Amino acid sequence: KKKPADFDPTMVAYWEKGERVPFLFLSMAFDLISNEKGRIVITDIVCNMLRTVIDFTPDDLVATVYLAANKIAPAHEGLELGIGDASIIKALAEACGRTEPQIKSAYKQKGDLGLVAQASRSSQSMMRKPDPLTVVKVFDSFRLIAKESGKDSQEKKKNRIKALLVAATDCEPLFLIRLLQTKLRIGFSEQTLLAALGQAAVYNEIHSRPPPNIQSPLEEAAKIAKQVFSILPVYDKIVPALLTGGVWDLPRTCSFTPGVPVGPMLAKPTKGVAEIVNKFQDIDFVCEYKYDGERAQIHYMENGSVEIYSRNAERNTGKFPDVVSAISRFKKSSVKSFVLDCELVAYDRVQKKILPFQILSTRARKNVVVSEIKVDVCIFAFDVLYLNGQSLLHEQLKVRKERLYDSFEEEAGFFQFATAITSNDLEEIQKFLDAAVSSSCEGLIIKTLDRDATYEPSKRSLNWLKLKKDYMESVGDTLDLVPIAAFHGRGKRTGIYGAFLLACYDETSEEFQSICKIGTGFSEAQLEERSSSLRSKVIPEPKSYYCCDIKPDVWLETSEVWEVKAADLTISPVYSAAIGIVDPAKGISLRFPRLVRVREDKTPEQATSSEQVAEMYNAQKHNQTNNEDDGEDD
């Protein structure tokens, strides 16, 4: 069994067996983690903390895991805290008997409301001490806060936050506030949490023994926990199953379920047709049109109900009532349930042609009424993940395609299969790419058919390659980046921002790393629009999780994701992207970045990762030689 390091408070339960887990216990674990850098040590701390909860109060494991993931529900349920800084400031002022201006000025100084809360609470004495917070109390309050709606909802939310703050002691206020802001950011990712969860079950010898032939049970347990979460991202299901059957049983007890979306499989960029033919020399592959619309996972349940989920597992059913009402028309009568992976694309049914993404983005996002729809969409189906009660994720694409073609019927302009060819002839593929582009597609997606061709949820796999028409003239793929700061405009841009500082996201350290300054690619109207949307996001100091050596005019809270095209990537002494991956001390920056569009479907944490930036840099030819940046901005 694992021994604690010298002294590890996460191994010491100071409450009675069966009693609720104190929130302070979890906060102490957060505090320990925030002082560590190494992934192995952090995994151990989380694992120890979970083991203690499993030993003493297993009933609280679901709430503990949710809070550690900084979530209150599975993504597809769409339950969000929805609290702005203003409500927190109000609650904080009331909880510690200070005024709002006092809290605001402390915030300005410290740049972190969590730290303000911590300092304010410890300076306050209480006549009557409220009951100590428990993990379940905090989790339940968070869910109630999220569910408040209607006229007085802001006031009610504030009062609930206040009640929590009044009861918080020690380091609890700091983590309470960060959790409320959904910015825990103590340097551990959900993947680490899952690994720790799998390992905790092994250490605590829950139920089953490891199956035979497993070399490293801990590694295997971590892998299983991550895999199971990728096909059923619901802790309310996984945690109880883990507690009763152990980790080895999870793949059997927690399987892909219609109504719960899986993360979509993603593609890696490739530079040209020659590279594809080279990469897939002895492997059969299919080339498909890459449609420029919105990724959708359509779930059709046995009772006839339909749900549509976005790339982010958001419930988009209310946005596409036309798709919902039409979908049953395209399935053959033998089909009772299915999950389709497809792209919804704006379509002109009179001219019989695909319309650009910009047209699709003019559709309303919520509560759309069929009779008011002005932009029609066609479903371009390219995969089926579930059919008649059976998950097809483990099947090769060749089999999934056959099932797709056998189970649905096309209707032009409403439901079509993605146009595809199987060929390994360079010229033929080049022609197909040209045809895709002239049909208003972005390029091609190339997928392995019968080797390494299972569906890998949420993975950016080498078994799916994307080839975009404009790769040849730029870096390769576009990047999705987050504005973290801005510069005041001059001349005719006076009064708005003239340029922005963009960052990629490092998944391991949970940092936003600066990558370039951008001031081109905007129309004046766009610049004004972005400026006014970001003006409300100004913060006094850079966040502790910004990795950036540049001094802008104003710092911004992360909120938007911008798709950006660039001429190339260079090693830079000034920018921090992917620092330590390609060069030990220098980062990577973009030359001549131009704004393509705002990505409404991505959150800042889904921005291009520093690992992807490093991969793009490495893929660039001749990068070792004459490509060193002199530190000047473009």
Ligand code: ATP
């Ligand atoms: P990411 O790779 O991060 O998803 P992205 O959202 O910018 O980046 P791209 O990398 O440009 O998307 O391409 C992948 C997307 O292409 C898919 O998520 C899907 O929405 C779309 N797509 C269009 N046609 C297809 C197809 N035939 N097969 C798979 N995906 C397709």
